[in-house]
Amino acid sequence: MKTLGETLKCAREEKAMILRKVAAEVDIDQSLISKFEKNERKPTMEQIVRLAKFYELPENELIINWYSEKIADELKYTESTSEILKVAEEKINYYKAQENGK
Amino acid sequence: MKTLGETLKCAREEKAMILRKVAAEVDIDQSLISKFEKNERKPTMEQIVRLAKFYELPENELIINWYSEKIADELKYTESTSEILKVAEEKINYYKAQENGK
DNA sequence: TACATTTGGACAATATTTGTCTAAAACAAT
DNA sequence: ATTGTTTTAGACAAATATTGTCCAAATGTA
Numbered sequence: 001m002k003t004l005g006e007t008l009k010c011a012r013e014e015k016a017m018i019l020r021k022v023a024a025e026v027d028i029d030q031s032l033i034s035k036f037e038k039n040e041r042k043p044t045m046e047q048i049v050r051l052a053k054f055y056e057l058p059e060n061e062l063i064i065n066w067y068s069e070k071i072a073d074e075l076k077y078t079e080s081t082s083e084i085l086k087v088a089e090e091k092i093n094y095y096k097a098q099e100n101g102k
Numbered sequence: 103m104k105t106l107g108e109t110l111k112c113a114r115e116e117k118a119m120i121l122r123k124v125a126a127e128v129d130i131d132q133s134l135i136s137k138f139e140k141n142e143r144k145p146t147m148e149q150i151v152r153l154a155k156f157y158e159l160p161e162n163e164l165i166i167n168w169y170s171e172k173i174a175d176e177l178k179y180t181e182s183t184s185e186i187l188k189v190a191e192e193k194i195n196y197y198k199a200q201e202n203g204k
Numbered sequence: 205t206a207c208a209t210t211t212g213g214a215c216a217a218t219a220t221t222t223g224t225c226t227a228a229a230a231c232a233a234t
Numbered sequence: 235a236t237t238g239t240t241t242t243a244g245a246c247a248a249a250t251a252t253t254g255t256c257c258a259a260a261t262g263t264a
Contacts, residue, residue: 018208019209031212071173071176075169080162084173133243
């Protein structure tokens with residue numbers, strides 16, 4: 001299971017590009033991209049989309065990674081996490097059912 | 103499955119108290135408490151703890167509700183939610199294993 | 205050593221969340 | 235209906251958190 005940062009870094013290495021170049025192409029500060037790769041900063045959704053496009057990575061995978069890391073981060077030091085996730089899923093399903101029914 | 107707001111409101115009604123009184127007791131603006139009950143605002147953790155104590159509710163249940171609602175909110179308009187939650191759980195377990203091993 | 209790339213850290217800029225206040229809405233009781 | 239009470243909505247300031255930017259230090263490499 002790769003982190004979002006690892007995924008981005010691998011993608012860049014695949015393309016054999018240096019940060020400065022990528023930064024110029026996707027118009028994001030190179031220092032920021034470095035931090036993304038080291039999981040020190042979280043890209044915004046827009047940045048994710050641009051990076052996915054640029055690296056030709058499946059956007060959906062990055063997004064799944066992005067959200068799951070966000071959630072993992074929130075629950076990292078919390079107890080009852082599996083219970084929390086279970087309840088969260090129920091609530092989401094409930095919301096979504098509401099949406100469809102209306 | 104009750105929302106956090108519903109739980110709080112029920113607890114207050116059990117005790118037959120008006121907002122103004124609760125507000126004074128737990129030292130939180132009554133308007134805020136009203137919003138908590140209507141799920142328009144999310145209490146801080148500290149507020150949760152104080153309310154749980156005051157209403158004599160199991161703190162852990164409120165916390166589970168709090169986190170799960172937060173997550174549900176984040177994923178409400180997102181796709182692949184069950185995938186996201188699954189990956190999130192894996193990551194959490196991974197983090198926690200790290201913690202123990204160190 | 206000299207050069208290129210990556211990284212860390214400080215700080216300003218933005219965005220998000222929170223608390224507070226006030227008045228309007230809703231509800232009762234008479 | 236009017237009065238009195240409770241709840242709620244909305245606007246706004248205050249406090250927090252997140253983000254973008256810059257530059258210098260660290261790292262790597264020939």
